[in-house]
Amino acid sequence: MIDHAAVYRSLLPEEKKILRGVEEGMKTHQWVPVEDVEAFTRLGRKTVEYRLNELVDKDIIERYIQSYVGYRLKFDGYDLLAIEAFVRKDTIAALGEVIGVGKESVVLAAMGLRPYAIKFHREGRTSFKQVKRSRQHLVDIEIENFSWLYAAMLAAKREYDALERLYPAVNVPEPVDHNRHAVVMSVVGGVEMAKANLVEPGWYLDETLKQVKKAYELGLIHSDLSEYNVMVRDDGITIIDWPQYVEAGGKTADEMLARDVGNILSYFERKYRIKRELGQTIEWIKTS
Template sequence: MDKDVNKDSLNLDPKSNNDYISKREKQLDAEFQKKIVERKKKFLEELKTENEVFDNRTLLNIYSLLTGKHIDEFSGIINSGKEAVVFKAKKGNEYFAVKIYRVSNCDFKTMWKYIQGDPRFHLRKSSTRQIIKAWVEKEYRNLMRALEHINTPEPILRRENVLLMEFIGESGTPAPRLKDVKVNYNEFYELIREDLKTLYQDAQLVHGDLSEYNILVKDDEPVYIDFSQGVITQHPLSKSLLIRDVKNICNFFKRKGVKCDYRELYKYVTGEELSIIDEEMVNIY
C-alpha cells in the first residue's frame, strides 16, 4: 500500500458505509420534502389570490405540473369563463398556458353529445370524471391535428381536467383576440377563409366554436384557440357546427365592412352547396 495513504482515513467496513449512505439519503429526502411543502404552500397561495376554487383532485393534477418540473410558477390569469380558466405559467424565462376545467361547472350533457359521435373515442357514459377526461383528451388531439395545418397553440400534456400548452404572446403579454384589435379586415378575412378550408379538407376538422373571441392575432396572422368543441368531419354534428362557424365569421366581418356571405364561405370550405335541410339542422343542435 502507498505509504502516503493514511489507513485510519479509510473506512473498509461495509456496514458503516451503508449506515452513512442511508443517513445521507434520509437527510436529502427531508430537505426535498421541505422544499416540496414550501412549493405547495406557495402554489396554493397563488391560486388563492386569483380567487379560483378547485377540488382536491384538480389541485393535485395542477400541482403535478410543478413537481414534474413542467412549470415553475403561475403568474396570473389569461382568461376566465364559466367552465374553464386559463392561467399563465412560467418555467425559467418561458411562458406557458394552463387550461383548467372547473369540474363542478361543466355541462356534461353537452360534452357527452360531442364525444359520443367521435369515432376516436369509445367511452361509456359512466362518470363525470371520465367524460371530462375524454373532453380534455379531445381538445389535445384536435390541437395536435390542427397544428399540422394552421396556427394553433401547441399542446404539451394533459392531466384529467388540466391541459398544458404553448403560450401565444410576447414577453408574457398574451396576444389580443380578434375582437379587441384593429386589423386589415379584408385581408384577415381571406386568411381565415383559407385556414377554414385547410382545416376542413386537409386536417378533416371543424372548430365547432369559432368566432372573433377564439381567434388571436399574432404577427398579423390568426391563431386559433379553444378546440374543445372541435369535431372531425365524420362526426354527425360536423356540418351543423361548420355552418355555425361560417355564420359567426361572416357576421363579424360584415360588421367591419367586409363583403361576405356564409353560404359562399361554406361552399368554399367544403366544395358543396349549403342545403336548406343542413341549415335547419343547426337549429336542432
C-alpha cells in the first residue's frame, strides 16, 4: 500500500489529468490505450508516455503490454482521484495514517473542519465477478464493462445514502461527503465488538438490538451484521459498514433481518452464554 499523503503531494497537475484520462478510458476498456489518454489530456505523446511511466513507478497505475500498450488504475490511484476531489471541495485539508484495513475497505485518517475518516471501498479487489454474484444490489445489473471500479463506486454511494437516511436517529457514523469509491465520515471511537471483553454484555446486546430496530423503523436492514461491524465503547455502540443494506419492504428483507439478528444472538450466546429467542426478538424489532 502506498503512502497516500506523500504520493498525493508528489503528483503534478498533468499527472492528475492523466489519472483522470485513464479513469475515463476504463469505462470502455479493460486496458486503456495510450492514444485514448493522449486524446483526453490533450498533452503531447512524449509527455503522456513519460508521465505514465512515472505513475507506474509510483505504483498507482499498471501497464499491459501484448498486442498494444495499455494502462489501468490500481485502487491506490483511484484513491488519489477521490482525495483530489475532496481537497478541491475543501472537505479535507490534510491526510493522516491508515487507521483500518478490512477485506473490502481501507480507512485513512484525515483532517477537515474536524478529524474525519475516509473509507475507500475495495469491492472486487480480487474478483469483481465474485462480488457481483454475492451482492444482492449488483445481481440484476447488466453492464458490459462491469468492473471493480464500478462495484466500489456503487458500494460507496450506497453506504453514504444509508448513513444519510439513518444518522442521527441510529448510532452510525456521521456522513460528511462522498466521491467515487470513497466516503468521508466522522471518526468512530471504541473497539470492534469481536475484540472486546464486555463487562455488561447483556446491556450491549440490548443496545445493539435497539439500533437494529431503529434502522428497521427507518426502512433499512443492514444485511451483513455481525460482531465484526459493531463498535463498542463505554457509553454505547456504533454500527458500521452499510453498503449491503436492503430495504425493509424488499423481497429479501425477512431473510436478511433474520440473518443479522441471528448472527448477533449467536455471538452473545457463544461468548457470554446469553440466550435470546430469535423469533421473539424479530417480532419485537418489527413491532412499532
